[in-house]
Amino acid sequence: MLESLGVSKPRILVTSKHPGDAIDALSNQVALDVHCSFEPMNHHELCEHLKECDGVICVLADHITEYVMSLCPRLKMIANVAVGYDNIDIEAATKYGILVTNTPGVLDETTADLAFGLLLACARRIAEGDRFIRQDKWNSWRCDLMLGVDVFGKTLGIVGYGRIGQAMARRAQGFAMQVLYCRSQPPSSSELETTSHPRHVSLDELLESSDFISIHCPLNKHTHHLIGKRELSLVKPESILINTSRGAVVDETALVEALKKGRLRGVALDVFEQEPCVPVELKTMDGVVLTPHIGSASVETRSAMARLAVDALMCAFAGQMPPHVVNQETWRSFAERSRGCLITNQ
Numbered sequence: 001m002l003e004s005l006g007v008s009k010p011r012i013l014v015t016s017k018h019p020g021d022a023i024d025a026l027s028n029q030v031a032l033d034v035h036c037s038f039e040p041m042n043h044h045e046l047c048e049h050l051k052e053c054d055g056v057i058c059v060l061a062d063h064i065t066e067y068v069m070s071l072c073p074r075l076k077m078i079a080n081v082a083v084g085y086d087n088i089d090i091e092a093a094t095k096y097g098i099l100v101t102n103t104p105g106v107l108d109e110t111t112a113d114l115a116f117g118l119l120l121a122c123a124r125r126i127a128e129g130d131r132f133i134r135q136d137k138w139n140s141w142r143c144d145l146m147l148g149v150d151v152f153g154k155t156l157g158i159v160g161y162g163r164i165g166q167a168m169a170r171r172a173q174g175f176a177m178q179v180l181y182c183r184s185q186p187p188s189s190s191e192l193e194t195t196s197h198p199r200h201v202s203l204d205e206l207l208e209s210s211d212f213i214s215i216h217c218p219l220n221k222h223t224h225h226l227i228g229k230r231e232l233s234l235v236k237p238e239s240i241l242i243n244t245s246r247g248a249v250v251d252e253t254a255l256v257e258a259l260k261k262g263r264l265r266g267v268a269l270d271v272f273e274q275e276p277c278v279p280v281e282l283k284t285m286d287g288v289v290l291t292p293h294i295g296s297a298s299v300e301t302r303s304a305m306a307r308l309a310v311d312a313l314m315c316a317f318a319g320q321m322p323p324h325v326v327n328q329e330t331w332r333s334f335a336e337r338s339r340g341c342l343i344t345n346q
């Protein structure tokens, strides 16, 4: 009946498997094309499949550039299973009338858990100690073995004080840390009225005063290489830098140089400029803890992220603006373009 009115189910590409059963909810509602592997699709495969689709549920490893969009005139919606969306050319998506959504809110605590875990691992040399034992280097207890630095009572500087930065601050309070933060928006009056803690400062003051610096801002044209040579020259030589946001917020070359010169005590990185490539110097230096972009990687959180992306897609193709739209100005054009392909029995 609907077909006779020229309405058909949207065709949706899911570029990766996901933990949990969120994707199953789509199967009766849309025509599904699922890539049945956790391994990302290669660029050619992605373009070939995407050409035939009205929407896509994609992950950070899928780079949806203007070129990809230009090959896919049928594409109307991109539901990114991530809070960051630097893998998508948002300006181009807006130009082509493609709605983009992300998955904020469900991964804050999980990402802050990892950031705090990295902070502890670096300060107390946990990963190094693990390697030491596995390499059979431990032959006696010694007073000077694997001396690290204390975490409790120290100063933590949080760069980017959104949901994840604030979750990090809550963890720091349990360790009696002083918390400083900086972010692009000034603090609200209620934030200024609350106790002296956490305290809003400039980026330079934060870098000069913190024992630990944890980065939680999104990557965009204002934050690309926000932490570069000049900024690294301001930090205390005993400080530890943690990055769980995006690699390119830190100038990796400048970071390697700073570590070589002993400008910092250590770094703990979950994200890198050219993932999955990690500079060889980082892999060989002591005082460096590395993880493979796993900030949100818990079963519960990754399942919730997939669920949020599925809900966004079902909502949009049923004619309602979903909650987490990155380019809201595209909504009218999306609604216009998706008239002939709708989910009608949500």
Ligand code: GLV
Pocket: 060, 081, 082, 083, 084, 085, 107, 245, 295, 296
């Ligand atoms: C993970 O890095 C995300 O942006 O969700």
